[in-house]
Amino acid sequence: MTVGPAAILAQGIVKRFGKIVALNGLNLEVQGGELFGLLGPNGAGKTTTINILSGLVRPDQGKIVVAGIDCTRRPRSAQHLIGIVPDENNLYPELTGLANLCFCAALYGIPKQERIERAERLLADFGLKEAAHRRFGEYSKGMKRKLTIAAGIIHQPPILFLDEPTTGIDVQSARHIRQLIAELHRAGITILLTTHYIEEAQRLCDRIGFIVAGRIVRTDTFLCGLFFPVQRLPLWLRFLSFALPPTYGADMLHQATGQTRLLPLSFDLSILILFGLGLFLLSLHTINRRWII
Ligand SMILES: Nc1ncnc2c1ncn2[C@@H]1O[C@H](COP(=O)(O)OP(=O)(O)OP(=O)(O)O)[C@@H](O)[C@H]1O
Ligand SMILES: [Mg+2]
Secondary structure, three states: OOOOOOOEEEEEEEEEEOOEEEEEEEEEEEOOOOEEEEEOOOOOOHHHHHHHHOOOOOOOEEEEEEOOEEOOOOOOOOHHHEEEEOOOOOOOOOOEHHHHHHHHHHHOOOOHHHHHHHHHHHHHHOOOHHHOOOEHHHOOHHHHHHHHHHHHOOOOOOEEEEEOOOOOOOHHHHHHHHHHHHHHHHOOOEEEEEEOOHHHHHHHOOEEEEEEOOEEEEEEEHHHHHHOOHHHHHHHHHHHHHHOOOOHHHHHHHHHHOOOOOOOHHHHHHHHHHHHHHHHHHHHHHHHHHHOO
């Protein structure tokens, strides 16, 4: 199931904890089917944003619309449409993986037979089939993270909140989790993900919001992040000036035809190379996002 445009809308969200201003007029809009990354330092307000958008915490000010439902007065009114994966694993350590998933499914009123079917399918999809009957408390960190994500989507929500899904786990497990997230994205689920890792955000997300001191200060698409940061422009120019001495093209032209041009041929070549390089990086990035996540 997918939802239409602006699956998540937050306007002017303010949240204070005593004297601490956790969110200071946060604005956010996530389109249906989009994977939006919230990137920011410790204490920036990422978890508070997720808790507010998912109805776990009430904002002091601001408007929230989730899946077309105005949650401003009734924060839990869109609960059945949301899946939440908190930054800390919250499943029962004494229950097995299968039992944990079935229990979560029961909370959403899913009939018994379907609970088991869904749980078994998710365990297989997440590479946890062998561990289905082991207790959650005995799982490794990566396994715990995968089961917590599976629990977050057992009711097949169209919107998913993921709070730092790969923090603190090994490279291989993190990679597998990123692949699972990319598959959920491809299946059409709208995802809001928080992370500290810029590479993770660039590889996975359609757009990235940079959150600082409770506000989103800048939003980029992955293309902007890759090609157009202003600070990288001098680097590109320097690279070009090294790669192509300015007289090279003109000399060649002069030798071949006896003509001189106002603009050296190297200018044309530079543009061509820049364009080719752009295409190369774009295809590399696309392959990266699809296969090497
Ligand atoms: N329940 C709470 N009581 C008091 N202060 C809180 C509470 N929850 C969050 N805060 C404060 O709000 C601010 C934002 O916290 P939040 O957990 O949202 O940041 P974060 O971006 O998720 O950080 P991290 O990257 O460390 O997870 C912090 O200053 C934090 O101390
Ligand atoms: Mg957090």
